[in-house]
Amino acid sequence: MRWGRVLWVGLGGAAATTAASAAFGMSTAEALRMALVAGGAAAGAGGAGTLALYGVRRRSMATQTIVVALTALVAVAAGAVAASNAMFISKHDLHALWVVLIVAVTVAMIAALVLGERVVAARRSLGESARRIGEGLPPSGVRPDAAEFRALAGELEEMSQKLDEARTREQALDTSRRELVAWISHDLRTPLAGIRAMSEALEDGVVSDPETVAQYHARLRREADHLAGLVDDLFELSRINAGAMRLELERVSLSDLVSDAIAAADPVAAAKRVRVAGRTDGVPELDLSAPEFSRALRNLLENAIRHTPADGTVWVEAGVEGGRAYVSVADGCGGIPEPDLDRVFDLAFRGEAARTPADGGAGLGLSITRGIVEAHAGEIEVKNVGAGCRFTVRLPLNGYA
16 A cells, blocks of 8 residues: 555645635634534545455455445544534434435445446456456456456456467467478488488399499489488578577678579589579679578578479579568469468478478478578568569668667
8 A cells, every 4th residue: 555645635725725724714723623623534444444445355346345435434424423522513404414425335236236247347357357368268258347347358358369369379380390290201211212222222132243333333322311401401491490590690792692692503403404593783792601590591592492393493583672682583383372472481381282301302492491590680571473482571771780
């Protein structure tokens, strides 16, 4: 309890008493005597009411409201009766005063009961909303009339919306994790089975001519590289999700990184008969982690080459637009279904049910790319453009801060 407020109320009462004595033509001494007589009686009643309110502090709000109303009226009645006795008014006037006070108490109790019932109804409504939110259901939608309870109901509705969003994210993440485990298990099992079969064939002497043995060794190397790539992707993704990625920034040329990524992707593109070309216009140097950002560019190019048909073109462009540097990679994949556009960066999303190692990845590359771009305080988006889609990375010109 803040006793400062009580003090200010007392001082206000004293000031009001002085003003009343002046307004009604009473002497200050007479006004103070009446104030002491009435105030003492009222204070006694108020103290008793305060003790009663403390005694019912664990009861319903309706009961406490009635106690507060009765305390106020009893304090008024005690003060009035004490003042009446001090003024030696007639018994008839005193009896009339009692009648007035009884009527006032009755009306006040009715008003207190109505207010208490409204408070109880509001409490039940809020309790029902809280119970429904706890069960994962939307709140009841009924808002009490009182401003404080309406505000509380609004906060409960806002909390319910946030909980629904959190549940949705959690379900999506759990689904992604399940899909990741299933797909990675498949992608790991298939090359391991091939490695085991070829190793057993070599060990048992099933193949012996040098040319076939050399082919087996080359295939073993490719499968081992594929497994190493999967493990590397998983490790990188775990660092991103755990927030353990630590970037070593340096001032590098974004144009050089893009040119190097295109050059590195040329052999893969040539094997698929896909042309990779690009243009960089006036891109300044940025504060980047060259190894990590080069990996992000490589993932985008590999994804574009993988989904572009033979004799198609992958176009890479870098520049400055809207106060930010950008890199875009456009392919000829035929476009991404609209429902999948928002999911292409999800963990292990590959846009189709059938999963084979021949597709060249475990569906982790774009998730890793997004993590690397966001670690550089950048953004990445994808849109359908023409006969394919275009991935665009945007970075702040001042680099990562």
